[in-house]
Amino acid sequence: MSTYLQSYRVGTLSVANGSTSVTGTLTLWAANVMAGDLIIVGSTLAEVASVESNTALTLVSGWTGTTVTGSAYVIHRWSRGWLQAGTTALLLADYVSRIPTFIPTTGAPSDAVGSSGNIAVDTSANVFYVKGATTWGSAVSMVGPTGPAGASQAYSENLLINGDFQINQRVAANGAIAAGAYWRDRWKADTGGANASLTGYVVTLSSGTIMQVIETAQWGYSTLASVACTVSVEDPSSDLTITLGTVTGTITAGSGRRSVTITPSTSGNLNFKITKATAGTVTFGRVKVEVGSSATSWMMRPAQSELRLCMRYYQKSYFSTTAPGATTDLIRSVSSLVDGAYATGYRFPVGMRSAPTVAIYHPSSGTVNQMRKFTTGATMDATVNSSNETHIRAFNATSGSDGDFYEYHFTADAEL
Structure with a gap:
């Protein structure tokens, strides 16, 4: 069976300028090409919409290059279908092993x-x-005790991601956080900025508001409007003002898990905010938002599962402890093959919420919009040609050498 990332270039093709119909000669497209694959002739690139037979396929949009007859070509297999069967089997086996x-x-x-x-x-x-x-x-x-100052020993799904603040892909430092800037994964400062630090599992909030946008559909809810939700934290040293959507409540200071139940009034995604209610600093930890009128126990998800949830919104190629754009070495960099005026793209290990904003970095210098030639170390300017939820489709490669591999690091941002 053909595999993902292998190129296919058997036979020749013919296609007219502006047409979506492509005809092959001595081709076997039915078993070797899928919708979503990329077809390249010279410096023209197009996406395959469907494959009708071994010698006929249809493009997503009209061919933008000149009319070609009996031309050599290359098809890069970027359709997620090449990975689907194998990935499904692996995920199922992993799921069963955890039950x-x-x-x-x-x-x-x-x-x-x-x-x-x-x-x-x-x-x-x-x-x-x-x-x-x-x-x-x-x-x-x-069953266990319930109520504002208690928590059941049962467990309910946390609608927050990275509720214990342990994942920090951006390698953000403790201290001042600019308005709208991200700190720990999925957590950012509100419009007025904030000052926050993390020691172990304890957050110290000195000023401002930190927040997370809850994507309700991610958890299977069309809306949480008029649905009672309980917010709980661990060991708040002072009172906390909690906002869920447009409704606010107070978690009072105390030991153990402390909670407040809030019923949002707005539909769609919900802005969840934490603000200190009194002067001075406040400490707390392990934040949880759950559906229901009582708090249940804190239970962390497996670390790899939590990371994958974070990567739906933001991911990078660097080591977890390396800040994006840092001067680094080639370890963990990814590579693409130059073919004509393009460099092949990269499939994300975790599908993203939406087509992300992608930045690429030279793996040695950290310079934006540059790649490094594998064989010589020469630099090539390159920008992202297009991307979607599953991968960077291709790069515009302005000065690359055909057939050579180029290395780079990347960040992909699909935050709400």
Whole structure:
């Protein structure tokens, strides 16, 4: 089977200027080309809309180059279809491997039953047990205390991403945050700016407001208008003013998880904001927004899952601890093949919310809109030709050498 990233160039093609119909000679397009692939003749590039047969395909828009007959060509396989089957199988296997074994029980289960990581559930008593290496742990309530100062030991999905502030792809420093600028992933300063720092899992907010835009559709909700939502934080040292959409509430200072229930009045995406309610600094941690009228326990998602959620809005090629645009070496840089006036693009490891704004950087100097030739280290000017949610489709390569690979770093931003 043909594979993603391999080029296809068997036979010749003919296409008229302005036409979307392409005819092949001695071609086998039916099994080797998909909608979304890129076809290049000379310096003209077009996207494939559909493949009708081994010798006929249709373009998304009319051919912008001159009429060609019996011409050599190259097709770059950028359709996500080439990856779909393999990716689906890998994701399914990973999902299945994470599902724990549940065992019904009445009362505490015998240590002779189950394996490490199994969960025994006693529905009559509303408790569950987790199996250790050889013995079962103590009963854990599935109900627990509720209310503004408490939290149930059950769990509900956190509508915030990076609620514990641990992911920092931009390598943002502690301190002043300019208005609208991003700090930790998905968190930015409101219009008046802010001053915030993180030590471990504890945020210190000295001034201003930090916020996150909640994409309601991401969590399966068409709207959260008129739906009770509970906001909770850990160990707030002073009162916090919480805004969800246009409705505000107060989380009072105290130890443990402290919460407030707010019912938004607006539909669509919701601006979630945290502001200190009193003078001086305030500390808190592990922020959670959930649907429902009571707070449930904090439970972090697996680190890789949380990172992938963040990468839906922002991602980069650099190491996690390297700031974008920094002078660095070639490690983790990506490469593209120059063909004519174009350099082939790059598929994002995580699909993005929308077509992102992409910046590319020279891997050694950090200079924007430059690539580095793999074989000689020579610099080539290049800009992004087009991009969508799944990949950078191609680059305009103004001074590249045909057939050579060029290296670069990138950032892709699709924040709300």
